[in-house]
């Protein structure tokens with residue numbers, strides 16, 4: 336029997352463009368099973384695009400993403416379905432269904448993707464809500480929750496089917512510092528309790544580095560730096576220093592790539 340790799344995700348020489356816009360120019364990553372890994376980068380550096388390549392919603396131009404040993408872009412429909420069933424995704428700002436109660440939001444993936452009985456679903460929904468500290472909110476509608484609470488419900492929904500991989504896209508965006516801390520610790524705790532693997536995509540460096548095992552810094556289509564939180568915090572590489580300490584000047588330019596200003600102005604009517 337083939338031996339299981341230590342790595343759940345292996346990304347090899349990944350190239351990807353949206354038309355002329357080259358988002359990845361040869362990315363390599365290895366994400367070990369059981370770990371919580373941060374993908375860090377400024378807005379537009381391709382973090383969400385990377386999640387879509389891992390989930391098989393996009394296909395690489397070159398290179399590949401392997402999940403659990405299988406090349407994602409070579410999977411057929413059944414293979415993709417099977418893989419996605421084992422992935423939990425928490426979108427930016429939670430993405431709860433606004434017309435479903437908290438209970439029904441969490442039951443939704445169980446009803447859609449399993450044949451579990453209503454009784455079992457009931458118990459599982461309560462267990463998931465209990466794990467995020469919100470068992471008392473089953474009857475509430477999303478618009479009755481605070482930002483931090485709705486993020487916790489979204490987290491419970493992301494882990495509804497005990498996924499082998501949970502991907503969090505900007506889980507901290509728009510939260511107050513206490514809620515943010517609660518979510519970060521929950522991501523860590525749930526990952527360890529489920530013996531799962533998690534990817535956290537975020538620009539929130541300080542919060543994520545407190546709870547992750549490893550982090551990758553994306554910029555200009557490549558991995559600019561990687562390492563444990565300790566490695567990155569101790570690094571004196573200019574890019575890492577600028578990014579970690581949010582300096583407005585340094586290798587990360589304020590302006591997006593564009594034609595020279597004078598040329599652009601001349602084009603104006």
Ligand SMILES: Nc1ncnc2c1ncn2[C@@H]1O[C@H](COP(=O)(O)OP(=O)(O)OP(=O)(O)O)[C@@H](O)[C@H]1O
Pocket residue numbers: 353356358376377378379380381382383384385538
């Ligand atoms: N569907 C799309 N079609 C065309 N271009 C896209 C599409 N989605 C993203 N892009 C472009 O790809 C690049 C990477 O975007 P992406 O959303 O992955 O970055 P990000 O790091 O997640 O940004 P943010 O933190 O702001 O969400 C950007 O230049 C963006 O404009």
